[in-house]
Amino acid sequence: MKISESGLIGKSVPRTDVIDKVTGCAVFVDDIQFGPSLLHSRLVRSPYPHALIKRISTKKAEELPGVRAVVTGKDLTARLGLYLIDRPIFASDRVRYYGEPVAGVVANTEDIAVEAAKLVKIDYEVLPAIYDPVESTQPDAPLLHPDLGSYTVANFIFPEPGTNISEHFKIRKGDVESSWSNCAALAEGRFSLPPIEHVPLETHTSIALSEKSGQMTLWASSQSPFAMRDMIAQCLGIPHNKLRVIAPLVGGGFGGKAGVTMEACAVVMAQAVEGRPVKLRLTREEEFVGTSVRQSLVSEIKVGCDKDGNLLAMELTYYFGGGAYNDYGVNIARAAGYSCTGPYDVPNVKADSLCVYTNHPVGSAMRGFGMPEIHWGLEQIMDQLAENIGMDPAEFRLKNCVRTDDEIVTGMKMTPIDLEACIDKVSKAIDWEKKEQPTAPNKKRGKGIAIMWKAPAMPPNPGSAAVVRFNEDATVNVEVGGQELGQGSFTIAAQIAAETLGVPYNSVTVSSPLDTKYSPYEWQTVASRLTWSMGNAVKAAAEDARTQILETVADHWGEEVDDLTIKDGLVISFKSEREQPLDKMVIYGLPNEDFEGWKGGPVIGRGHFMPTYVTNLDPETGQGTRAVVHYTVGAQAVDLEVDLETGQLEVLNIASAYDVGRAINPDLIMTQIEGGAVHGMSSAFEALKFNESGEVLNPSFVDYRIANIADIPRKIHGDYVETPIGDGPWGARGVGEHVMVQTAPAIANALYDAVGIRFSDLPLSADKIYLALERKNETG
Amino acid sequence: MAIHAISLIVNGTKEQVQVPSNMTLIHTLREKLGYTGTKNGCEAGECGACTVLVDGEPVNSCLVLAVEMDSKEITTIEGLADSGQLTPLQEAFAELNAVQCGYCTPGMLMAATALLSRNPYPSEGDIVEALVGNLCRCTGYQRIIDAVQKASRNGGAR
Ligand code: FES
Ligand code: FES
Numbered sequence: 001m002k003i004s005e006s007g008l009i010g011k012s013v014p015r016t017d018v019i020d021k022v023t024g025c026a027v028f029v030d031d032i033q034f035g036p037s038l039l040h041s042r043l044v045r046s047p048y049p050h051a052l053i054k055r056i057s058t059k060k061a062e063e064l065p066g067v068r069a070v071v072t073g074k075d076l077t078a079r080l081g082l083y084l085i086d087r088p089i090f091a092s093d094r095v096r097y098y099g100e101p102v103a104g105v106v107a108n109t110e111d112i113a114v115e116a117a118k119l120v121k122i123d124y125e126v127l128p129a130i131y132d133p134v135e136s137t138q139p140d141a142p143l144l145h146p147d148l149g150s151y152t153v154a155n156f157i158f159p160e161p162g163t164n165i166s167e168h169f170k171i172r173k174g175d176v177e178s179s180w181s182n183c184a185a186l187a188e189g190r191f192s193l194p195p196i197e198h199v200p201l202e203t204h205t206s207i208a209l210s211e212k213s214g215q216m217t218l219w220a221s222s223q224s225p226f227a228m229r230d231m232i233a234q235c236l237g238i239p240h241n242k243l244r245v246i247a248p249l250v251g252g253g254f255g256g257k258a259g260v261t262m263e264a265c266a267v268v269m270a271q272a273v274e275g276r277p278v279k280l281r282l283t284r285e286e287e288f289v290g291t292s293v294r295q296s297l298v299s300e301i302k303v304g305c306d307k308d309g310n311l312l313a314m315e316l317t318y319y320f321g322g323g324a325y326n327d328y329g330v331n332i333a334r335a336a337g338y339s340c341t342g343p344y345d346v347p348n349v350k351a352d353s354l355c356v357y358t359n360h361p362v363g364s365a366m367r368g369f370g371m372p373e374i375h376w377g378l379e380q381i382m383d384q385l386a387e388n389i390g391m392d393p394a395e396f397r398l399k400n401c402v403r404t405d406d407e408i409v410t411g412m413k414m415t416p417i418d419l420e421a422c423i424d425k426v427s428k429a430i431d432w433e434k435k436e437q438p439t440a441p442n443k444k445r446g447k448g449i450a451i452m453w454k455a456p457a458m459p460p461n462p463g464s465a466a467v468v469r470f471n472e473d474a475t476v477n478v479e480v481g482g483q484e485l486g487q488g489s490f491t492i493a494a495q496i497a498a499e500t501l502g503v504p505y506n507s508v509t510v511s512s513p514l515d516t517k518y519s520p521y522e523w524q525t526v527a528s529r530l531t532w533s534m535g536n537a538v539k540a541a542a543e544d545a546r547t548q549i550l551e552t553v554a555d556h557w558g559e560e561v562d563d564l565t566i567k568d569g570l571v572i573s574f575k576s577e578r579e580q581p582l583d584k585m586v587i588y589g590l591p592n593e594d595f596e597g598w599k600g601g602p603v604i605g606r607g608h609f610m611p612t613y614v615t616n617l618d619p620e621t622g623q624g625t626r627a628v629v630h631y632t633v634g635a636q637a638v639d640l641e642v643d644l645e646t647g648q649l650e651v652l653n654i655a656s657a658y659d660v661g662r663a664i665n666p667d668l669i670m671t672q673i674e675g676g677a678v679h680g681m682s683s684a685f686e687a688l689k690f691n692e693s694g695e696v697l698n699p700s701f702v703d704y705r706i707a708n709i710a711d712i713p714r715k716i717h718g719d720y721v722e723t724p725i726g727d728g729p730w731g732a733r734g735v736g737e738h739v740m741v742q743t744a745p746a747i748a749n750a751l752y753d754a755v756g757i758r759f760s761d762l763p764l765s766a767d768k769i770y771l772a773l774e775r776k777n778e779t780g
Numbered sequence: 781m782a783i784h785a786i787s788l789i790v791n792g793t794k795e796q797v798q799v800p801s802n803m804t805l806i807h808t809l810r811e812k813l814g815y816t817g818t819k820n821g822c823e824a825g826e827c828g829a830c831t832v833l834v835d836g837e838p839v840n841s842c843l844v845l846a847v848e849m850d851s852k853e854i855t856t857i858e859g860l861a862d863s864g865q866l867t868p869l870q871e872a873f874a875e876l877n878a879v880q881c882g883y884c885t886p887g888m889l890m891a892a893t894a895l896l897s898r899n900p901y902p903s904e905g906d907i908v909e910a911l912v913g914n915l916c917r918c919t920g921y922q923r924i925i926d927a928v929q930k931a932s933r934n935g936g937a938r
Contacts, residue, residue: 201821203821488880671877701826
């Protein structure tokens with residue numbers, strides 16, 4: 001591996017976007033001005049979680065002055081989807097969750113749109129609804145998608161038509177049944193977590209414009225403009241070159257702005273008012289009610305080890321509450337299936353991971369994609385097993401955690417990682433061995449640890465492309481299709497380009513907004529895959545540009561390319577010690593001797609990357625050569641105390657360490673680790689709440705609390721380990737999602753250490769903890 | 781709806797604008813006057829993204845009507861940096877990476893600017909109290925606290 005020459009790799013250079021963001025110049029989609037031609041819109045949403053639509057009357061709404069159009073799903077038969085195409089843009093015959101769009105109103109002003117939306121009259125016949133994913137697998141459960149068998153589905157997803165099961169992933173490895181008798185200790189448990197929201201500060205917003213030429217333009221707050229284009233184009237039969245998606249900076253995504261949420265509604269509404277841009281901006285209430293959620297999960301886990309604490313067998317059933325439709329849901333259940341054991345070396349595994357339709361909002365990707373969900377139970381059961389065999393939880397993990405080259409649950413060889421180093425780092429940071437005193441007599445204090453793994457969950461062959469363009473003055477524009485959501489992807493792209501080209505970091509600009517008309521392809525900004533995949537593409541593009549420059553100069557000087565390099569924007573020759581500045585020559589080329597013609601020309605480098613080695617897994621056993629591209633692993637330890645009089649929990653210290661392969665920008669990694677620890681902590685207290693009739697009860701910041709500045713741990717410690725992978729830029733891989741995967745179970749383990757009570761069901765809350773403490777006191 | 785002609789002093793510039801009686805300050809700033817740096821996160825006074833200064837005091841611009849603001853001095857995020865010179869607070873936010881997606885940042889900076897101008901040396905508790913109404917989903921807040929403290933050492937709000 002070539003070691004970085006100018007030292008930009010591993011350096012915490014400033015973010016490319018930070019000055020724009022502190023001065024109010026950063027442009028988000030709602031900031032784009034469209035002038036007086038802009039029309040406004042509102043969606044009419046279902047008031048029932050499950051009902052048949054009997055009749056829709058739009059007449060009154062259409063008659064309201066200022067209304068331009070009212071659209072419904074009447075003439076839209078095609079469905080939307082990524083892996084399983086099951087979702088209508090507007091429900092037309094049946095609604096399957098509270099808040100599902102049934103109609104859309106376009107009007108001159110937002111106020112008129114709101115008024116008109118109330119005038120759309122819809123008659124429903126209410127059907128029984130189902131929310132619990134386990135009950136939803138039962139034969140007597142109301143069937144949500146009678147047409148499941150006719151939906152288009154990816155070849156690695158296995159729905160079960162005639163049931164509510166949209167995906168069933170299986171692992172059959174070794175012999176679990178006969179292993180139990182060899183176990184010296186067992187632990188069993190059932191764990192659950194509710195749907196939660198992503199809660200970006202920027203709500204989903206899009207503007208669509210349909211032109212007479214057939215051109216459709218969609219401005220959207222999107223993590224994945226190319227996937228959005230693909231899904232909407234396929235659904236509505238628009239050629240890809242006629243659907244242009246423009247995606248400026250995103251004000252927080254966390255998975256909620258991947259795929260398509262409400263953007264297709266905006267497109268359909270724009271088709272009804274040709275020539276006028278239509279804005280659809282979700283209110284905060286709609287953001288809570290009408291966008292995708294992290295799926296609920298019920299997990300049943302049994303695990304056993306021998307007398308020395310070596311894990312022998314594991315049996316798992318995961319029931320993901322996929323909600324009404326599949327956005328990413330089926331692939332989350334699949335990812336949870338092929339990573340079902342967590343980061344452990346277990347020889348015998350039987351697992352069934354199911355995605356199940358329920359009458360909840362669309363279940364989807366949220367930071368960690370299935371991993372926070374399964375680690376909630378896994379990391380608690382490992383603590384229980386450690387206790388049952390009489391081992392310290394950290395020691396138990398050190399003994400059993402997965403190591404490089406281990407054969408993991410799918411039969412694949414583990415990619416390079418050092419999880420033990422992560423465990424050591426967080427144990428030290430939190431003074432694991434030391435029993436701390438509570439800060440007050442009415443409090444109890446405890447420590448907990450949890451570890452994690454996560455692979456980018458995606459199809460086998462998601463691609464990235466990049467273009468590097470020189471300007472006359474040797475500054476550089478890097479074009480990518482991966483999005484800047486705050487994680488720092490543009491900064492990483494600029495660093496990689498500058499380092500590879502041998503030009504100063506601040507001479508590189510990464511082009512924004514993303515625009516499917518001009519930007520090179522990127523599958524999606526998800527799965528913590530950009531530093532690795534887009535990073536590889538940028539590196540390749542920069543190498544291509546560099547080669548073009550060196551060839552021109554070598555030819556000009558009559559030297560060999562191998563004797564030249566570029567440093568600080570100068571081509572230099574090791575041999576002749578000649579120098580050639582890059583400015584002008586990167587566009588105009590260089591003259592031949594005596595100006596007898598010219599060589600070179602505008603330098604444009606192109607690069608792409610696509611993993612080519614991932615294999616499908618056997619549908620009956622989940623075994624295969626290479627399930628995923630790689631894993632990132634990490635550990636967290638928590639020191640907390642609980643107020644026995646109120647049940648209030650305070651995290652005093654949280655320490656995290658992840659193996660990032662190679663830290664391209666260490667400080668950006670720390671920002672992910674710190675932000676993720678607080679996001680993870682917050683998620684342990686979050687739940688989208690529904691009443692009996694399926695209505696969302698807490699669609700506001702007051703009722704759905706996310707961590708505020710007063711809630712954060714007193715100390716947040718972050719660290720990383722660098723075990724490079726072969727196909728990452730300088731060995732790097734992503735860490736944006738991993739940072740919150742195991743926080744909730746680390747807190748639960750610390751809580752157990754403090755008060756001796758296991759909490760198997762999220763959310764945690766002061767009430768719940770208080771009541772559990774009371775119960776414990778009563779029963780002694 | 782009645783339309784009112786009002787005048788505002790935004791970032792030192794006098795602006796004349798016609799607004800309907802129910803139009804809030806945030807919409808006036810963003811849609812009528814083009815100050816889109818001020819962000820809309822909830823329109824309910826619950827997230828602080830829309831914080832601006834009205835006569836120096838931090839205000840959720842989604843909660844006040846434009847007509848009530850007639851002849852008041854408004855400072856928005858666009859009014860902080862002066863001919864390219866960032867305030868110590870903006871500088872500290874940038875240097876410490878107290879910014880990720882940046883959507884909460886304008887509101888945070890305005891609330892913190894108000895804090896430092898009335899209390900140039902705030903304790904950590906003062907900072908938490910001043911910013912408790914400003915939500916951020918990305919950063920985990922610690923760097924925001926650190927940035928305010930750093931700016932306080934480097935000369936406060938301006
Ligand atoms: S937008 Fe004003 S407080 Fe949220
Ligand atoms: S930086 Fe994204 S909400 Fe604060």
